[in-house]
Amino acid sequence: MSALEIRDVRKSYGSVETLKGIDIALESGEFLVLLGSSGCGKSTLLNIIAGLAEATSGDVLIGGRSVLGVHPKNRDIAMVFQSYALYPNLTVHRNIGFGLEMRKVPATERDKAVREAAKLLQIESLLDRKPGQLSGGQRQRVAIGRALVRKPQVFLFDEPLSNLDAKLRLEMRTELKRLHEMLRTTVVYVTHDQIEAMTLASRIAVMRDGRIEQLGTPEEIYNQPATLYVAGFVGAPSMNMLEAAVEDGKLKITGIDARLALPARFAGAASNGAKVVVGIRPEALRLGTNSGAEPSLPVEIDVVELTGPEQVTTARIGAQRLTATLPPQARVAKGERCAFVFDEDALRLFDPATGKTF
Numbered sequence: 472m473s474a475l476e477i478r479d480v481r482k483s484y485g486s487v488e489t490l491k492g493i494d495i496a497l498e499s500g501e502f503l504v505l506l507g508s509s510g511c512g513k514s515t516l517l518n519i520i521a522g523l524a525e526a527t528s529g530d531v532l533i534g535g536r537s538v539l540g541v542h543p544k545n546r547d548i549a550m551v552f553q554s555y556a557l558y559p560n561l562t563v564h565r566n567i568g569f570g571l572e573m574r575k576v577p578a579t580e581r582d583k584a585v586r587e588a589a590k591l592l593q594i595e596s597l598l599d600r601k602p603g604q605l606s607g608g609q610r611q612r613v614a615i616g617r618a619l620v621r622k623p624q625v626f627l628f629d630e631p632l633s634n635l636d637a638k639l640r641l642e643m644r645t646e647l648k649r650l651h652e653m654l655r656t657t658v659v660y661v662t663h664d665q666i667e668a669m670t671l672a673s674r675i676a677v678m679r680d681g682r683i684e685q686l687g688t689p690e691e692i693y694n695q696p697a698t699l700y701v702a703g704f705v706g707a708p709s710m711n712m713l714e715a716a717v718e719d720g721k722l723k724i725t726g727i728d729a730r731l732a733l734p735a736r737f738a739g740a741a742s743n744g745a746k747v748v749v750g751i752r753p754e755a756l757r758l759g760t761n762s763g764a765e766p767s768l769p770v771e772i773d774v775v776e777l778t779g780p781e782q783v784t785t786a787r788i789g790a791q792r793l794t795a796t797l798p799p800q801a802r803v804a805k806g807e808r809c810a811f812v813f814d815e816d817a818l819r820l821f822d823p824a825t826g827k828t829f
C-alpha cells in the first residue's frame with residue numbers, strides 16, 4: 472500500500488486547466504520534491520493533497536484511504552508554509568503545541584511532545600520567547616516543530632526555505648535532510664530550487680504546465696533527463712544543447728565541419744537525415760585536442776569566469792555556444808582556439824520535434 476497516492480488528479484479554474492492528470496504513488500518514508508517553474512501547478516497539487524483546494528476530478532489516497540471530502544485537519548497530514556504563520560502573541564512553546572491544544576491533548580502530554588520536537592530542532596532554549604524575538608531561521612524551526620508534534624503520516628512543505636537568506640537556507644536544508652533521515656516520515660516538498668530538489672529528494676517530479684514531465688530519482692533526472700525541458704531545468708550552468716543532424720551514421724554539428732561518431736546506443740533510434748539536439752553537461756567537457764582519440768569539438772573561447780572552484784568557460788562553436796566548467800588551473804583565454812573533449816557516454820540525444828530523448 473502506498474503512503475500517498477495521487478490518481479489522475481485534474482484541476483480547472485474556470486476554463487483553464489491548471490493540473491492535467493497527475494499520477495504519483497509514494498512509498499512510506501519517501502521524500503518527493505515537486506519541482507517546476509512558477510505557475511506550473513506545484514502549489515495547487517500540494518493544496519489538493521492538504522485539502523485546502525478541491526480537485527476537479529481524480530482521487531487522493533493517504534494510507535490507502537481516499538481523503539476526498541475529508542477536512543484538512545482529519546487527513547493525518549501537517550503542512551509547513553513559506554510564511555511561517557506563527558501566532559505573534561503566543562510563546563514558541565504554545566505555538567508548537569497549538570494544534571495539540573486545539574485537540575484537547577492534556578497539558579503534560581503536550582509539554583512532552585513540544586519539548587521532544589524542540590530538542591530535535593535544537594530550539595529548546597527558545598521555548599519561552601515570542602516569534603518577534605526570533606530570527607527567520609528560528610521561526611522556520613518553530614513552524615516545522617508545530618508540524619512535527621502532530622506526528623502525521625505525511626508532511627507537506629510549500630517552499631519552506633524561500634524566505635531565508637542564502638546561508639541560512641543551506642543550513643536549514645541540511646537540517647531538513649537530517650530530520651527526514653531520523654524520522655522517515657513521507658514528505659511532499661514544493662520548490663523551484665533545483666539544488667534543494669537534488670539534495671533533499673528521494674524522487675523528483677519535474678512539473679511543467681500542469682503535467683509531470685518526468686518522475687525519477689535525482690540521479691535519473693540529472694543523468695537521464697527524459698526531455699529537453701528537464702535537461703535544461705536541472706543543472707547550473709545548464710546542459711549544452713547543440714543543433715545537429717545525423718549524416719551517414721555521424722553527428723554533424725550545424726554550422727561547422729566537425730562530425731562526431733553517433734554512439735551505437737542511438738544508431739537505431741535516430742535515422743539518417745534526422746535533425747537532433749546533442750546534449751552534453753558542462754562538467755563533462757575537458758580541454759583536449761582534435762587528435763581523434765576521443766570525441767572532440769573545435770571551439771573558440773569567448774568568456775572565462777572564475778567562480779573559485781572552477782572556471783565557467785563559454786566558447787563559440789560555429790554560431791552556437793558551449794559552456795564547460797573547467798578546473799581553475801586550466802589555461803584558457805578569450806579568442807583562443809582549442810578543443811573540448813568528452814566521453815561518449817556523456818552524450819545525450821533529443822528529438823527537437825517532440826523534445827524527447829532518443
Ligand SMILES: Nc1ncnc2c1ncn2[C@@H]1O[C@H](COP(=O)(O)OP(=O)(O)OP(=O)(O)O)[C@@H](O)[C@H]1O
Pocket residue numbers: 484489507508509510511512513514515516663
Ligand atoms: N484560486 C485560483 N484561481 C484561478 N487561478 C489559479 C488559482 N490558484 C492558482 N491558479 C493558477 O493556476 C496556475 C498554477 O498555480 P500554482 O500556484 O499551483 O503554481 P506554482 O507552480 O505553485 O507556482 P509558484 O511557484 O509561483 O507558486 C497558475 O497559472 C495560477 O495563476
